[in-house]
Structure formats: structure tokens, C-alpha cells
Amino acid sequence: MSQNLDLKEIERRVYQSVFQDGLMEIFLGGFLLVVSALFAISMKLILLPSLLVIFLGNPLLERLKKRYIYPRIGYVKLRPEKEADPKGIAVAAIVFVVILLGSGIFSLTMGKDRGWAFWFKYFLPGSTGFMLAIGPFWLGETYGVRRGYVFAVLFLLSGIVIPVLGIASGYEAIGFECLLVGVISLISGVVMFTRFLRKYPIAAEGPPSKGAFDDNP
Amino acid sequence: MTTPKIGSEDLQPLADIDRIIHEPARLMILALLYVVESGDFTFLMRQTGLTWGNLSSHMSKLEAAGYIEVEKEFVGRKPRTMLRLTDEGRAAFHEYLQSMKQVFDGLTD
Numbered sequence: 001m002s003q004n005l006d007l008k009e010i011e012r013r014v015y016q017s018v019f020q021d022g023l024m025e026i027f028l029g030g031f032l033l034v035v036s037a038l039f040a041i042s043m044k045l046i047l048l049p050s051l052l053v054i055f056l057g058n059p060l061l062e063r064l065k066k067r068y069i070y071p072r073i074g075y076v077k078l079r080p081e082k083e084a085d086p087k088g089i090a091v092a093a094i095v096f097v098v099i100l101l102g103s104g105i106f107s108l109t110m111g112k113d114r115g116w117a118f119w120f121k122y123f124l125p126g127s128t129g130f131m132l133a134i135g136p137f138w139l140g141e142t143y144g145v146r147r148g149y150v151f152a153v154l155f156l157l158s159g160i161v162i163p164v165l166g167i168a169s170g171y172e173a174i175g176f177e178c179l180l181v182g183v184i185s186l187i188s189g190v191v192m193f194t195r196f197l198r199k200y201p202i203a204a205e206g207p208p209s210k211g212a213f214d215d216n217p
Numbered sequence: 218m219t220t221p222k223i224g225s226e227d228l229q230p231l232a233d234i235d236r237i238i239h240e241p242a243r244l245m246i247l248a249l250l251y252v253v254e255s256g257d258f259t260f261l262m263r264q265t266g267l268t269w270g271n272l273s274s275h276m277s278k279l280e281a282a283g284y285i286e287v288e289k290e291f292v293g294r295k296p297r298t299m300l301r302l303t304d305e306g307r308a309a310f311h312e313y314l315q316s317m318k319q320v321f322d323g324l325t326d
Contacts, residue, residue, distance in 0.1 A: 074260025
């Protein structure tokens with residue numbers, strides 16, 4: 001019996017069940033679409049929704065989970081070492097800044113004006129795509145959520161392809177990135193959420209008879 | 218072809234196996250709680266496929282053995298029963314895995 005007890009596989013299945021509802025994709029998609037709209041209007045407006053997501057995103061997501069998710073598949077608290085590590089986030093931010101600076105220095109070798117134009121057109125959207133890919137990639141690595149890798153690749157590729165194909169450059173390209181990944185994320189999230197609601201009816205709220213768990217058979 | 222001789226020493230870990238853990242449903246429950254911090258009743262029910270009554274029965278035995286601890290709380294007006302492995306339960310499960318591994322590694326195909 002225990003010969004086939006693969007704890008890693010059990011862990012992976014638990015994590016997949018936690019992330020199967022699609023709510024995260026809906027949130028991400030909605031946020032990215034708002035950001036892409038604001039990129040088109042004014043860069044200065046982007047700060048507000050970003051702050052709202054940072055401070056209110058998690059409480060709102062938790063509230064939705066309490067109402068729609070936990071009554072269906074239950075509540076699980078994952079091990080602390082699997083949660084987001086602030087040091088890891090800080091390292092990722094530092095890496096992003098280093099890439100931006102490094103690409104800036106490289107672009108300067110082409111001359112000030114040409115270098116700036118090159119950096120703005122190609123490196124800015126590419127670096128942003130890389131930064132946006134870190135979160136989904138971490139999700140895939142930590143929890144085995146394969147969709148994380150898909151979104152990471154989408155972010156990376158869109159950051160490169162959009163300026164290279166001449167669709168947009170600079171801040172406009174970032175707006176397009178957010179629009180493209182936002183639409184995909186929102187649609188996939190809604191599909192997942194709908195399937196989830198159909199697959200899991202609300203479970204019984206308590207034991208069939210009062211004190212059933214307290215009895216020792 | 219000669220069959221390797223398996224003496225009583227090789228099978229002793231099997232004789233000493235923890236019978237509280239060595240039951241399919243309870244093994245599933247402990248394996249699930251081993252990989253998470255804690256989980257509520259509905260989570261365990263969904264993951265194991267056990268009925269409420271069946272799960273409740275096994276939980277009672279595990280709690281009586283000191284392997285799990287139960288925390289009943291209210292989220293709004295809804296009751297939630299959270300379960301987690303105790304330190305003793307975690308150690309016992311780990312020891313069980315080691316024992317079983319030792320037995321199976323010692324056997325030839």
C-alpha cells in the first residue's frame with residue numbers, strides 16, 4: 001500500500017485543487033484590462049488601481065472564496081514555507097531593476113538618442129514582460145500549477161513580439177501586453193470558474209447527526 | 218533459481234506497524250494532513266472521497282491516538298472544523314513511512 005504513496009504527488013494534487021477555481025485568473029485578467037485601458041488614457045492613472053489591488057485584492061479574493069469556493073471544496077491552509085517569501089519578491093524586484101539598468105547601459109553604446117529610442121521601443125516592453133512573468137512562473141514552480149508557466153511564457157513573448165512586429169512600442173506596447181494577457185486570463189478564468197461551480201455542489205455544512213464526531217466508536 | 222531467505226528480522230518492521238495509521242482511509246487522511254498546515258472537514262471529504270460519517274469515525278480514532286488535533290470555529294455563522302497533525306502524529310507518520318520503505322526495499326521482485 002505505502003509503496004505507491006507518493007507524497008509529492010499528493011501535495012501537487014492538493015495545490016492544484018486550491019487553484020482550480022479560476023478566480024485568480026479572473027482577478028488578474030480584470031486588473032490587466034483596467035491597466036491597459038489606463039495606459040491608453042494616461043500613465044499617471046495606473047498607480048491607483050495598482051495600489052487598490054495591492055491593498056484590497058487579497059481581502060476581496062478571500063471574501064469571494066468564502067462565499068463560492070470553501071463551501072464547495074473546503075478550506076485548506078498551506079504550509080508556511082510555500083507562501084510568498086518577501087525576500088524572494090525583493091530579489092525579483094532587484095533583478096528587474098538590474099535588467100532595466102543593464103539594458104539601458106547597453107543601449108547607450110549605440111549613442112544617446114538612438115540608444116534611448118532602442119531601449120524605449122524594445123527593452124522597456126521586454127523587461128516589463130519579464131517582470132510580469134515572474135509571478136506566474138513562481139506559481140508554477142512552487143505549486144505545480146502548469147497554467148503559471150503558460151502565463152509566464154505569454155508575458156515574455158508578448159513583451160518581445162509586440163515591439164518586434166511593430167504592433168506598438170514603449171508604453172503602448174506594455175498596454176498591448178496587458179490587453180492581450182488580460183483577455184486570455186479573464187476568459188480562461190471565467191471558463192474555469194463556471195466549470196468549477198458545476199463540478200462541485202455546496203457540501204453539507206455539518207455532520208449528519210449532532211455530535212457525530214465526538215462519539216468514539 | 219534460489220529464493221532469498223527472508224527471516225523474521227526482515228519482517229519485524231511489519232509486525233510492529235502502527236495499526237492506527239495502517240488503514241487505507243486513515244493513511245489517506247494522514248498523508249493529506251502531512252502535506253498541508255491544516256484542512257477542514259469538507260477539504261478532507263473532497264480529497265479522500267469518504268462520506269461524512271466514515272471520515273468522522275476515522276478522525277475520532279486518530280484524535281484518540283493523539284495524531285491529530287481538532288479545532289472547531291465559526292466563520293460567520295457557519296461552523297468549520299479544522300484538523301491538523303500533532304507533532305506526535307507527524308513523527309508517527311514519518312516513522313510509518315520509513316518502516317514501510319524498509320520492508321519494501323528489502324523485498325525482491
